[in-house]
Amino acid sequence: MQEVHNIDLGAVLPIWSLLPFIGMLLSIALFPLFAPKFWHDHFDKVSVFWALVIIVPFLFVYKWLAVHEFLYVVLADYIPFIILLASLYTVSGGILLKGTPLGTPLVNTCMLAIGTVIASWMGTTGASMLLIRPFLRANRHREKRTFMVVFFIFLIANVGGSLTPLGDPPLFLGFLRGVPFFWTFNLFPQMAMAAIILLALYFVFDLYFYRKEGVKKQNNEESREPLKIEGGHNIFFLLAIMGAVLMSGMVKMGEVSILGVHLTFQDMLRDAVLIFIVILSMATTRREVREDNGFTWFPMKEVAILFAGIFLTMVPCLKMLQAGTKGELSFLVENMQEPVHYFWITGSLSAFLDNAPTYLTFLSTLLGKFYPGVEGQEAVLLLIRENGIYLKAISVSAVFFGASTYIGNAPNFMVRSIAEETGTEMPSFFGYQLKYSLPILIPVFALIAWLFYL
């Protein structure tokens, strides 16, 4: 037992121990594409299957060490991650934007701009859920709506979430690993550039189609309702969430060890406050507000189940990368030299796998590369101080590239689902990439890579 305890797990794990992680991510990537009905009905079993494929042999071979590793990823990463997502989702689901704004190019562009700004503060999921229905309502009289929803996904469901750890899951995972809350403000130039280009492009497209369609303003005016916010008190809950997260990054209250996993009191307090906010939001928001918002726990349940599988199966991958050149993934650590390499590789994988585990994987790669053997938060702070450009590269690309496929980021599929439900045709998986991501997003990302990371 003692021998097993002293093992540097990342250095001894075989390459095939990555298979469950790859299997899990490929399931997320391929099942929705080729067997959507099966996936919809059985995704939970698939997730449990891949988790068991790694947990059982891992526990058998490494016993308490394996227990420790799984417990760490569950207690330190998974649970806080799900609590934050659930709190942002619940609170934003309690804010109802009623009424029908007039879907002109200018109004639409303004809505997208507002959504982009608030996404960093209420999460890309929260901002998307808040605005997608009013956005669709505003444009129900328009013939061509597909491109509008695609830009909505680009901007509000992804790019907009890059300024704070509340914005997008990868950044919150970074925060949990020790990246300071306000460090992500350093991503503002990249975010502003991407947002401005995309908004300008959107305006041009929308203006073109608006004129081409010859939209009759009069007809639209008749069915308009004045804009109104219901459940507005949830905005204070959003501020409270921000405060709780900020507090956990700034206050030191000591720590406690649960079966060898060190957890800080400030993190536990943050999670308790977030749960309390969820309860408060549920108790104080009228049921009709949530119903009009189409609020349901189902997407949250899906995310919780899938991410349980992702977090558990990624343990070997993270350990190998953290081991740096000593692990089986040393080729990756050795060959990725420049920030631009990290930008493109993190981005490409984020597009086709979920961006949160991808970010965590490359954060571990960087820590393994530059600071092998150095403790978590200390290594992160060293990385920021000495090689911050690398962290910026993976942060920006993990968030931005999430927009380039439907599977890159969780809100993408929620937005798509709501758009299709309300009668907006959406492109297929490949159609989305060929018609929109490749010609629009990739050139913007190339420009960012060239300006900031070469």
Added chain:
Amino acid sequence: MPVEKILFPTKFRELSFDSLETLLVLKKAGLREVILLHVISREEVGFVPFGGYLKKEEEKRRQEATIRFEDWQKTLSENGIDAHIKIVVGEPVYEILKNAENERVDLIVVGRKKRIEGGAFVGSYTHKIITRSKVPTLVSKYMVQFQWDDAMLTKTNDRLFEVPLVTVDWTERTQRLLGFLMSLKGIVRKAFIFYNFTVDSSKDKTEVARVKAESSARLEKYCEKLRSSGIEAEAHLGSGGMLDEMIRVSRERKASMIMIGNTSEERFLKNMLDRSLSYQVAKLSELPTLLVP
């Protein structure tokens, strides 16, 4: 107010159509239109994890529902009742209540049409609907198995409006209940008007007798009111546990339905721990239960 328009939401479970057929008799009481509603639960077609929306599945379900409804529609129109088909995607309770409000229906018909031993008469959706509905709601129980003494009995509730047991108190709610009952004139053969009398042991016998006599007189007054509007009525005074008494009398008198004022409250905790009488009756009696708010 006559029952002119009914909302009939269905998941096409077994005996749903039989249950619908039991409502045809309401034509005599003024029924003109039935809204046939099928709600495709959003969770069944939407939010495919990382995938989006099962458009083809939705279309398939819509087509299936349309074909089934068109068949039902034929039967209704043969009986001189208009039927409108609505198939929507959404959250079932929300959609049912929203459609009831938008369509200004006079009655919602919900509940399991078949219940076998051990199953619940009232599922979570039905519970939410009866708790929140602002219009009379009939918890239909077309075929049921239930325990009486040691025997397991099977009952088909196919003439539910003929002999209702109407549970009254002295509140405004009872007036609405009687109003609803009177709108069923021509269908109701006889109504049992039931009041549960609580014996207060702290009071002397004279006082108890006085209150009992007063209750009987009030009940008789209700009966007279019904008789004068053409509905035969019979007063029954019960005593003991309200729920048990009501079920006992309904069985003894072979009632076809229980009508009761809706006492469920739309409150977060009360909804979770609903012990309201109307909910308990809907849940525990083998008879269809009509709740009037």
